[in-house]
Amino acid sequence: MATLTPLALKDAPALIESVFPAQKVSFEAQKERKAGAGQTLTALGSYWKGRKPLILVRAIVLGSLLPPTGDGEADLAIFEKLMAFDDEGLARRALAANAYSAAKLQELIPISDPERYFSGRGWRRDITDDEKLVLYRRALATLPSYEEKASLCKRPEEMDQGWLYAPVWPVVNQHYGDLGLNACSFADLVEQLGILRYGKRPRVGDTFSGGGSIPFEAARIGCDTYASDLNPIACMLTWGALNIVGASQEHRAEIESAQRAVADAVDREISGFGIEHDANGNRAKAYLYCLETRCPETGWLVPMAPSWVISKAHNVIARLKPDSANKRFNIEILADASNAELKAAENGTVQGGDLVYELAGKLYRTPIKTLRGDYRLPDGGTGNRLRRWDVSDFKPRPDDVFQERLYAIMWISNESLGKSRPDVFLAAPSEADFIREKQVDAIVSENLTEWQANGLIPDMAIEPGDKTDEPIRTRGWTHWHHLFSPRQLLMLALLRNEVRKLEGRLQSEVSVFLPDAIQRSAKLCIWDSFPGPGRMPKIAQVFSDQSLSTPMNWGVRAWNYLAPVFIGISDIHDRPPVTRSGFVQSSEASAISEECELFISDPPYADAVIYHEITEFFIAWLRKNPPQPFDEWVWDSRRALAIKGSGEDFRRGMVAAYKTMAEHMPDNGTQCVMFTHQDTSVWGDLVGVFWAAGLQVVAAWYIATETTSGKVGAFVQGTVILMLKKRTAGERTGFKQRLLPAVRQEVASQIETMMHLNDTVKAHHGEPVFNDSDLQMAGYAAALKVLTAYTHIGGEDVTSFALRPRARGEVTVVDEIVQQAAETASSLLVPEGLAADTWAKLTGIERFVLRMLDMETTGAAKLDNYQNFAKAFRVEDYTRVMGDMRPNHARLKRVSEYASRDLTDTTEIGATRLGRLIIAVQQLLKDTEPQVIVDQMRGEMVDFLEVRSLLTDMLAFIERKSREPEARHAAEVLGARLKNLRFGE
Structure with a gap:
């Protein structure tokens, strides 16, 4: 082990520059994602979609502070202990999850003295956790992979941190003995390493803080933090993460008590109005509304819904009954509908963009575009003849195209009110219910102007935009309060008023929970008729996706259904609190003035969520009279200042942001940029950004952060972690002719080092550290490390290069070099069992198929792997050789699945030697004689004899790797015939 002195640590590289347990971080990140509502920060609201996993943030912070000692394997072991990825950590995590019962352990492993541990088939009462761990270690050792072990465990953050890490600190202190460490907690470790590196406890900054995961986790393990965001909703979430989720258990309980007091006060007011109870004492839980419009052909008022199924699990439907006298339809609620009736109800009166209904045996169909009166504008845009609502409107006027109609109510029976599992039933609204609706309208009408003046409900206009055009175009809504029904406006006004009555800091803390309540109580909330077998319908949130879609029918929560959303931190009482201070500021990234030793950011790019538009939904509610410290922020989305995801403005904004961050960190400081996109042009833009900001890439890692999604194609499941430091070498000029050899050499050196560590660790522990995606990313990093060390490329200043406009389809020198690095890296990743000289002679699509065939033998099924290698091998359309494109079930086509049209000379795979081999194997499977196939191949391939060894090598590879026994x-058989073919035969 190399000696690492305290004096030398200031300029020592970070461990993350050479070692990072990317595969294990990937699995743990996905495990955290799959926890759903169990994720720590979703307690503040799941409407912010871009939070990075906390376990990933922890790994980056620790990897940036820990130094390498010269013993990569030992350094990696320490890193994994600190992440609780090691065998001991896994055993403790599995025990905390009660992964094995006493009976299961006795079945799984031989125990020579079972009476020491068990009484019958259960644990002895006097058994200790340390004694249980003895058996848990042995049981986990029977599992072959990290994923199988970790899947049984609690996440590290769910654990008692003192007990989980008790055996770790002595080992860490000993490993870094030359530094004089004496750590007993993460806070100790972080502060001691920070002082040695920077002379102070380290501060982590995030200038695109979003949902707050980066500053939150950094503060939780002992860093001081600075967070900023242009968006005040992001600032509120980040502040809430640090000060609410990160509070002590005692203070969390105080906050929850205040929430309950507010909820109880609103409940008393609503109950006093008598607008949620019927004459029998039943209380409404939810209301179901739909649009209604007049058919231009018949003059009838027709209810609009894509489906009339109300509860699929309980066979409850709505059925339209013609009312000829009033030229409209009554809506009756039918419980216990037959399967045929349920099936028929699935087809509503809105089908394929048309209003569709039957009357007197005749079918009528009118495009909804016709109902709206859509037309084209001279500039190519669209308009329609819907009346634009006024600021004083809160429901449709009688002559509006679209009316709003209550057609079903979900009730809680009087006898079961207050029970944990109350009796719930669905019914059509009665005349008394419609009277209560009018009572709600009257209350809102009487108070609307005053509520708006006081900021209890919005009076803010909807500004047109990519996402905000939807409610204007489809409904004529012009102000944000139009997105809410009268009942919702009343509840939310009462809620906001009660929150304002809280004193001091509690008002700010409880206010953080308002956005989630607001976005679960709008006319954009879809009624989910089938949330699961046996379950009653539920009402979705507005931001189930990142849009402002306006449904034809929607659900409205009554107060007893909305209140639990507002009381949202009880499920995180067991999380460890934040140990350090954090400062949150509403600011654009290029205007910060705070110094940080480590900046970690997840910037906007390409197809990122357009938060600067959709969060105006919340800003409209919260912008008037916010409590401290929210009153120090700008309560406007500031669209003009927001960095949009591509183009020249994107590059300029990003350069300004990252240049400012570089100026506000010490010379030995570090930046980490999280990047999730596969478009090579965006990669090129980012390289230019860092270049112009004076930053040099020192490492890159690939983390699979996302979980299964229905999306395919360009959907990316991974996050690239780029590590950067200040460029300190002064003025340097490079030319492409010299850069390419330097890049190839650096890529080869980097991958060789990583593969050596892989072999060493695999020999001792059975699993490699890095997978192919990690090694491929290392190729990118090596190229960028070389490239970003220069200030001029081919005589052009890198800042000018980064900011100049791009021509459509332009391939820049950066694009060429990055692609060259990817190809160099990929050329070194020869699949196991394939000769290197064979690999060197293959085309891109051949390499792709054989590489992925090899990966599939290890159980790899991530779509992102296929995407990344297709890009590296320059495959034109990898989807043509894919048998499954689901993100977590991706696979190649089996040999038998290729159709003849897939293997013609005009297709990418069909024009190759591998394509011809696939045809040959298919012929053999159809009982064609081997010699006939060989003769055909010889006649078709002019270089047959020269490539015969290549063909036999590929056939031998298919023989070992194919998932099809046939x-x-x-x-x-075919390989043997080719191998034994005599010259001249």
Whole structure:
């Protein structure tokens, strides 16, 4: 082990520059994602979609502070202990999860003295956790992979931190003995390493803080933090993460008590109005509304819904009954509908963009565009003849195209009110219910102007935009309060008023929970008729996706259904609190003035969520009279200042942001940029940004952060972690002809080092540290490390290069070099069992298929792997060789699944030697004689004899790797015939 002195640590590289347990971080990040509502920060609201996993943030912070000692394997072992990824950490995490019962352990492993641990088939009462751990270690050792072990465990943040890490600190202190560490907690470790590196406890900054995961986790493990965001909703979430989720258990309980007091006060007011109870004492839980419009052909008022199924699990439907006298339809609620009636109800009166209904045996169909009166504008845009609502409107006027109609109510029976599992039933509204609706309208009408003046409900206009045009175009809504029904406006006004009555800091803390309540109580909330077998319908949130879509029918929560959303931190009482201070500021990234030793950011890019538009939904509610410290922020989305995800403005904004961050960190400071996109042009833009900001890439890692999604194609499941430091070498000029060899050499050196560590760790522990995606990313990093060390490329200043406009389809020198690095890296990743000289002769699509065939034998099924390698091998359309494109179930086509049209000379794979081999194997599977196939191949391939060894090598590879036994056998037979073919035969 190399000696690492306290004096030398100031200029020592960070461990993350050379070692990072990317595969294990990937699994743990996905485990955290799959926890859903169990994720720590979603307690503040799941409407912010871009939070990075906390376990990933922890790994980055620790990896940036820990130094390498010269012993990569030992350094990695320490890193994994600190992340609780090691065998001991896993055993403790599994025990905390009660992963094994006493009976299961006795079945799983031989125990020579079971009476020491068990009484019958259960644990002895006097058994200790330390004694249980003895058996848990042995049980986990029977599992072959990290994923199988970790899947049984609690996440590290769910654990008692003192007990989980008790055995770790002595080992850490000993490993870094030359530094004089004496850590007993993360706070100790972080502060001691920070003082040695920077002379002070380190401060982590995030200038695109979003949902707050980066500053929150950094503060929780002992860093001081600075967070800023242009968006005040992001600032509120970040502040809430630090000060509410990160509060002590005692203070969290105080906040929850205040929330309950507010909820009880609103409940008393609503109950006093008598607007949620019927004459029998039943209380409404939810209301179901739909649009209603007049058919231009018949003059009838027709209710609008894509489906009339109300509860699929309980066979409850709505059925339209013609009312000829009033030229409209009554809506009756039918419980216990037959399967045929349920099936028929699935087809509503809105189908494929049309209003569709039957009357007197005749079917009528009118495009909704016609109902709205859509037309084209001279500038190419669209308009319509819907009346634009006024600021004083809160419901449709009688002559509006679209009316709003209550057609079902979910009730809680009087006898079961207050029970944990109350009796719930659905019914059509009665005349008394419509009277209560009018009572709600009267209350809102009487108070609307005063509520708006006091900021209890919005009076803010909707500014047109990519996302905000939707409610204007489809409904004629012009102000944000139009997105809410009268009942919702009343509840939210009462809620806001009660929150304002709280004193001091509690008002700010409780206010953080308002946005989540607001976005679960709008006319954009879809009624989910089938949330699961046996379950009653539920009402979705507005931001189930990142849009402002306006449904034809929607659900409205009554207060007893909305109140639990507002009381949202009880499920995180067991999380460890934040140990350090954090400062949150509403500011654009290029205007910060705070110094930080480590900046970690997840910037906007390409197709990122357009938060600067959709969060105006919340800003409209919260902008008037916010409590401290929210009153120090700008309560406006400031669209003009927001960094949009591509183009020249994007590059300029990003350069300004990252240049400012570089100026506000010490010379030995570090930046980490999280990046989630596969578009090579965006990669090129980012490289230019860092270049112009005076930053040099020192490492890159690939983390699979996302979980299964229905999306395919360009959907990316991973996050690239780029590590950067200040460029300190002064003026340097490089030319492409010299850069390319330097890049190839650096890529080869980097991958060789990583593969050596892989081999060493695999020999001791059975699993490699890095997978192919990690090694591929290392190729990118090596290229960027070389490239970003220069200030001029081919005589052009890098700042000018980064900011100049791009021509459509332009391939820059950066694009060329990055692609060259990817190809160099990929050329070194020869699949196991394939000769290196064979690999060197293959085309891109051949390499892709064989590489992924090899990966599939290890159980890899992530779509992002296929995306990344397709890009590296320059495959034109990898989807043509894919058998499954689901993100977590991706796979290649099996040999038998290729159609003849897939293997013609005009297709990418069909024009290759591998394509011809696939045809040959298929012929053999259809009982064509082997010699006939060989003769055909010889006649078709002019270089047959020269490539025969290449063909046999690929067939041998298919024989070993194919998932189809018949294809393996056919490849073996054909390979043997080719191998034994005599010259001149």
